[in-house]
Amino acid sequence: xxxxxxxxxxxxxxxxxxxxxxxxxxxxxxxxxxxxxxxxxxxxxxxxxxxxxxxxxxxxxxxxxxxxxxxxxxxxxxxxxxxxxxxxxxxxxxxxxxxxxxxxxxxxxxxxxxxxxxxxxxxxxxxxxxxxxxxxxxxxxxxxxxxxxxxxxxxxxxxxxxxxxxxxxxxxxxxxxxxxxxxxxxxxxxxxxxxxxxxxxxxxxxxxxxxxxxxxxxxxxxxxxxxxxxxxxxxxxxxxxxx
Amino acid sequence: xxxxxxxxxxxxxxxxxxxxxxxxxxxxxxxxxxxxxxxxxxxxxxxxxxxxxxxxxxxxxxxxxxxxxxxxxxxxxxxxxxxxxxxxxxxxxxxxxxxxxxxxxxxxxxxxxxxxxxxxxxxxxxxxxxxxxxxxxxxxxxxxxxxxxxxxxxxxxxxxxxxxxxxxxxxxxxxxxxxxxxxxxxxxxxxxxxxxxxxxxxxxxxxxxxxxxxxxxxxxxxxxxxxxxxxxxx
Amino acid sequence: xxxxxxxxxxxxxxxxxxxxxxxxxxxxxxxxxxxxxxxxxxxxxxxxxxxxxxxxxxxxxxxxxxxxxxxxxxxxxxxxxxxxxxxxxxxxxxxxxxxxxxxxxxxxxxxxxxxxxxxxxxxxxxxxxxxxxxxxxxxxxxxxxxxxxxxxxxxxxxxxxxxxxxxxxxxxxxxxxxxxxxxxxxxxxxxxxxxxxxxxxxxxxxxxxxxxxxxxxxxxxxxxxxxxxxxxxxxxxxxxxxxxxxxxxxxxxxxxxxxxxxxxxxxxxxx
Numbered sequence: 144x145x146x147x148x149x150x151x152x153x154x155x156x157x158x159x160x161x162x163x164x165x166x167x168x169x170x171x172x173x174x175x176x177x178x179x180x181x182x183x184x185x186x187x188x189x190x191x192x193x194x195x196x197x198x199x200x201x202x203x204x205x206x207x208x209x210x211x212x213x214x215x216x217x218x219x220x221x222x223x224x225x226x227x228x229x230x231x232x233x234x235x236x237x238x239x240x241x242x243x244x245x246x247x248x249x250x251x252x253x254x255x256x257x258x259x260x261x262x263x264x265x266x267x268x269x270x271x272x273x274x275x276x277x278x279x280x281x282x283x284x285x286x287x288x289x290x291x292x293x294x295x296x297x298x299x300x301x302x303x304x305x306x307x308x309x310x311x312x313x314x315x316x317x318x319x320x321x322x323x324x325x326x327x328x329x330x331x332x333x334x335x336x337x338x339x340x341x342x343x344x345x346x347x348x349x350x351x352x353x354x355x356x357x358x359x360x361x362x363x364x365x366x367x368x369x370x371x372x373x374x375x376x377x378x379x380x381x382x383x384x385x386x
Numbered sequence: 387x388x389x390x391x392x393x394x395x396x397x398x399x400x401x402x403x404x405x406x407x408x409x410x411x412x413x414x415x416x417x418x419x420x421x422x423x424x425x426x427x428x429x430x431x432x433x434x435x436x437x438x439x440x441x442x443x444x445x446x447x448x449x450x451x452x453x454x455x456x457x458x459x460x461x462x463x464x465x466x467x468x469x470x471x472x473x474x475x476x477x478x479x480x481x482x483x484x485x486x487x488x489x490x491x492x493x494x495x496x497x498x499x500x501x502x503x504x505x506x507x508x509x510x511x512x513x514x515x516x517x518x519x520x521x522x523x524x525x526x527x528x529x530x531x532x533x534x535x536x537x538x539x540x541x542x543x544x545x546x547x548x549x550x551x552x553x554x555x556x557x558x559x560x561x562x563x564x565x566x567x568x569x570x571x572x573x574x575x576x577x578x579x580x581x582x583x584x585x586x587x588x589x590x591x592x593x594x595x596x597x598x599x600x601x602x603x604x605x606x607x608x609x610x611x612x613x614x615x616x617x618x619x620x
Numbered sequence: 621x622x623x624x625x626x627x628x629x630x631x632x633x634x635x636x637x638x639x640x641x642x643x644x645x646x647x648x649x650x651x652x653x654x655x656x657x658x659x660x661x662x663x664x665x666x667x668x669x670x671x672x673x674x675x676x677x678x679x680x681x682x683x684x685x686x687x688x689x690x691x692x693x694x695x696x697x698x699x700x701x702x703x704x705x706x707x708x709x710x711x712x713x714x715x716x717x718x719x720x721x722x723x724x725x726x727x728x729x730x731x732x733x734x735x736x737x738x739x740x741x742x743x744x745x746x747x748x749x750x751x752x753x754x755x756x757x758x759x760x761x762x763x764x765x766x767x768x769x770x771x772x773x774x775x776x777x778x779x780x781x782x783x784x785x786x787x788x789x790x791x792x793x794x795x796x797x798x799x800x801x802x803x804x805x806x807x808x809x810x811x812x813x814x815x816x817x818x819x820x821x822x823x824x825x826x827x828x829x830x831x832x833x834x835x836x837x838x839x840x841x842x843x844x845x846x847x848x849x850x851x852x853x854x855x856x857x858x859x860x861x862x863x864x865x866x867x868x869x870x871x872x873x874x875x876x877x878x879x880x881x882x883x884x885x886x887x888x889x890x891x
Contacts, residue, residue: 201518229515229519241525245523293523565681568664568680584822585801585802586823
């Protein structure tokens with residue numbers, strides 16, 4: 144959190160992104176304050192992943208603005224964990240150290256920090272093992288460690304627990320909470336509604352490239368304001384084809 | 387006995403008898419080509435990686451040029467390096483012509499583009515795989531190059547072996563800049579060319595079989611090392 | 621991680637540099653000569669004797685005479701030993717070479733398929749033999765590489781009045797003596813060879829000497845130093861020692877002593 148440039152409140156206004164003649168983001172507005180875990184819900188193809196990719200700088204918005212605490216996007220402080228994280232053919236520790244390369248630390252300090260964060264995600268014992276030999280759950284924890292080690296102020300998670308077993312999901316959720324406790328703002332997508340109720344402070348519901356609803360988690364699940372959200376929670380919203 | 391069985395029995399005699407002269411020639415070939423491949427690795431792989439990762443104007447042209455260089459005739463490389471190293475050439479004062487060093491230089495010029503071209507493809511494929519990850523981490527491109535070179539080390543062995551194969555088997559460049567001097571710059575391939583021109587075809591084929599055996603052993607070793615390393619990092 | 625690799629490559633680079641500049645023991649000269657002398661085995665026989673006497677190592681680069689003279693012109697050799705008198709004299713005249721001396725001679729032989737379709741066996745002299753081949757249109761493989769042998773061959777075609785342009789039976793190999801003989805053997809063609817290369821050539825198949833002995837087939841070799849005034853790096857002292865030795869009594873003895881089978885291949889020329 145060395146970067147002094149402001150980041151919050153984050154204001155997204157009228158964001159548009161189109162692919163193949165189809166609007167993925169269709170005038171999306173979103174406000175994020177500086178704390179907590181926000182969960183993005185919405186059917187497949189609603190634009191959640193594109194929103195995350197735009198926020199982390201992989202995609203340039205075709206129209207609309209993102210205002211980072213009154214300024215432009217800070218040089219650092221945003222981290223992202225992809226649904227399918229790519230791991231180098233290297234040790235577990237080496238994969239965490241990768242994230243520290245831009246910080247230009249001494250090799251010793253880089254290693255120390257990587258080991259410290261591996262300790263916190265419960266992978267210290269496996270630091271020297273090959274990252275590609277890890278199980279799905281371990282791999283996802285490694286991906287979290289790689290993002291966490293940079294001490295981001297905003298952490299974007301794209302379905303971090305998809306296709307994991309319940310105990311792996313539980314471990315990931317505990318780590319996410321711990322990261323939040325340290326003051327990192329978290330924005331994550333999931334299709335696991337139980338996970339949303341366990342983790343979220345607030346929920347953003349997206350459908351057809353727009354935010355339909357942004358509400359505290361209890362209120363969202365108790366009294367969803369929009370028809371789409373209600374159907375989605377009941378599992379009855381017809382899923383749109385992604386493309 | 388026909389020419390082929392004669393050649394094969396002569397090859398075995400050469401290998402079994404450990405002919406001192408042949409051993410010397412094999413040794414020089416390995417030294418020259420080995421060093422050329424080492425230099426080619428130091429130059430070609432990073433160059434290929436930069437081209438694989440970099441996005442700049444004229445990159446496509448460079449890639450085409452590099453791929454074209456894979457087919458560069460070794461004789462042309464030999465003549466160009468000869469003209470550079472000749473006493474009347476720009477580097478003549480070094481007095482390197484007709485020395486093993488000159489042969490190393492010529493073979494380096496020959497194999498570096500080949501290795502760079504193969505490395506470029508390998509690294510570019512890997513880059514597509516990691517690009518988003520690296521961009522989010524805000525890796526500088528030079529760090530990306532270093533990391534990808536390390537990450538693709540097993541696949542890049544193919545580039546090294548291709549370089550070694552080309553260096554060990556070429557005759558045009560070493561002949562011209564080395565001069566095929568007995569006990570000084572005679573390699574396996576120039577010795578084969580010499581025996582062929584002396585009409586001793588069985589000996590030429592026998593030397594060819596020895597060369598083939600050496601290349602096979604090197605490839606076998608590389609495979610063993612690769613498998614050992616792959617087991618280490620899945 | 622990537623550091624280990626870089627460190628390894630760095631060490632490798634350092635060791636390359638160490639190897640690339642080897643310590644050279646004793647003096648060495650580069651002798652640009654012809655494939656005929658190298659491949660006949662003459663140098664392997666006489667050079668160890670010179671090296672033992674003088675402590676000077678001789679590195680032989682075997683090329684055609686024309687190429688050898690080019691190498692000398694560029695200053696890439698110290699001493700030349702070649703066989704094309706006219707070209708040698710021009711080389712000295714142009715100031716590229718000094719100290720030219722006659723060394724030895726052998727002779728050219730006309731080889732061809734034993735059946736001898738052109739009938740050169742019965743030729744009156746060498747010029748007649750060439751004329752018979754042209755008349756019959758028997759296949760001929762020429763060196764075509766500006767070598768001493770090539771120059772000699774062209775002189776004979778000239779004196780026989782044969783126009784070579786566009787002749788289907790006339791093939792230019794653009795190669796050394798050995799490869800040219802390999803081609804002639806493969807095609808059943810005639811060619812002109814120096815006796816030294818022929819004597820040590822193993823892939824003769826159906827080829828045999830069909831004509832030899834005309835004094836015009838005389839093939840003299842000359843030695844000269846690349847002009848040190850033009851190329852200051854030329855090893856003048858060692859080169860002169862070599863020229864002196866190969867034309868001395870010991871040198872002549874060594875040349876005469878080299879035989880394949882019982883056949884003497886080169887005959888020293890006394891000054």
